[in-house]
């Protein structure tokens with residue numbers, strides 16, 4: 001039996017109240033830097049950007065391909081130094097970037113602080129990792145030969161990043177490609193171009209050459225598709241929906257020429273499996289954080305709570321109490337827990353799913369009244385469904401579906417596996433062997449036991465899944481950079497200058 005020390009907290013109605021604390025200390029950082037953050041917000045102007053024309057896309061790709069050799073042949077220490085310099089600069093400008101994240105992406109201050117930190121972590125982690133993996137390795141071989149393995153960049157990469165982590169995922173993709181010697185054509189989400197623009201300015205100022213990192217704004221359907229279709233592209237890294245990942249995969253496969261790798265990190269119908277021995281207080285805290293934090297707009301977010309019927313009523317009641325305590329509103333306000341959704345399209349799509357659920361199944365939270373001032377605001381919603389298989393698609397917002405179970409938890413896990421996604425899984429149990437057995441049986445990338453299931457930390461919880469959730473490898477993990485590299489072995493006959501040559505010339 002092993003429980004985290006988080007077991008004792010003021011509950012259930014104070015989850016997000018005065019006693020708030022969480023594993024990363026994000027909220028404490030907001031309190032500590034309150035004045036700096038508000039001052040940065042007061043002067044923050046979100047810059048506008050221009051959409052890339054198709055001739056600009058062609059020219060940018062051409063420049064990226066031409067810039068590759070010089071960047072790839074620069075010492076890895078030089079590339080790493082530039083990324084570390086960018087990391088330090090970003091850390092020093094944390095309030096400015098937080099303000100931009102709050103204004104452009106409607107992040108809460110707490111989420112903004114953790115996102116800037118995550119971006120800094122990516123820069124430092126990939127700088128270190130590139131130096132580690134790109135040091136030539138001597139391999140064992142027969143006498144008379146030397147064998148070495150080198151990892152090099154592959155060429156010009158297209159990096160397509162989402163709006164939900166417009167800084168951390170954008171910087172993470174770009175840093176991974178650049179650290180290993182690749183050049184980058186970055187296409188950030190249309191909803192959040194300004195954060196990307198400011199990040200690119202910072203990277204250029206840190207010493208990344210202009211042609212090694214180019215930014216192209218615009219819709220995925222036009223600019224993204226044009227980039228992916230370019231013949232000289234060496235690889236694509238994408239975070240977003242499963243559907244778009246498949247469109248990219250098909251487009252790459254349809255091109256003439258080399259087989260182009262795709263690294264995709266997509267969605268999930270992430271479940272939390274709660275047995276009858278779980279601590280209801282801990283479950284309620286983990287559920288509220290995982291399902292409703294960031295307005296549920298994380299691919300790691302909890303979508304499906306599978307709770308044992310023996311404690312289901314109690315757990316649901318606690319979540320209802322905690323959900324009502326959440327401050328839902330404008331994220332410019334430091335006290336806000338749940339901000340508006342990213343845009344009207346997202347709101348309408350989720351609203352349709354919510355209406356369907358409201359018509360078909362039991363609602364566990366009251367229907368929220370629309371907010372005229374913030375039309376895309378969606379307070380947390382919770383519905384009870386009949387079976388795991390009824391959770392058919394990812395709803396990318398603060399909408400939780402709950403299902404009661406009894407009997408064998410492994411059987412419930414098989415139903416979760418059968419959904420086909422494989423990103424995150426939460427397990428709540430006080431039976432250690434059971435947690436281990438469920439984790440082994442789960443086909444997901446990240447398993448979290450007796451805690452929340454979001455906020456994977458770079459280098460600590462490498463993040464990413466399989467199946468409908470992506471291709472792997474895990475971002476922020478020891479294997480991520482390998483996929484951005486071409487491997488070359490060099491075998492030299494070390495006897496040639498001695499015996500063999502002498503033999504031939506004798």
Ligand code: UN1
Nearest residue numbers: 298299300454455456463
């Ligand atoms: C995503 O939502 O696209 O674990 C990625 C987390 C993040 C990763 C989420 N670090 O919440």
